[in-house]
Amino acid sequence: MDYPLVLPSPELGVRELLDTVLLRRCNNVQVSAETDSFELMRGLLVDAQSIGFQVKIGAASDDDHNKLVSTPISRRDLPSAPLVCAQLRGRTLSVAAAKFADQVSVALNSTAPIG
Secondary structure (H helix, E strand, C coil): CCEEECEECCCCCHHHHHHHHHHHCCCCEEEEEECHHHHHHHHHHHHHCEEEECCHHCCCCCCCCCCCCCCCCCCCCCCCCCCCCCCCCCCCCCCHHHHHHHHHHHHHHHCCCCC
């Protein structure tokens, strides 16, 4: 790695995925910053010659930060991670919330696995 990395905090799920790839592929990783704020991460990337990683759904559009360039990572290079729909044990959801949770679960279960 020729550039220092600005990484999400270890508490964030995306960091676990990144650590798996970085440990497997890189011998020498220089981390310049860790943060749980993707907005701060983008700000740090604008001000330095670093590389950062973010999930697509939270990434800024090209219009938001025209100084940043984003490149999708091939799905074959990343491990998959489970995604769950959860609620507090014993909590009764409203009809609308229960219906929404059911629809989300059905939609997620019907998607093809990555890989």
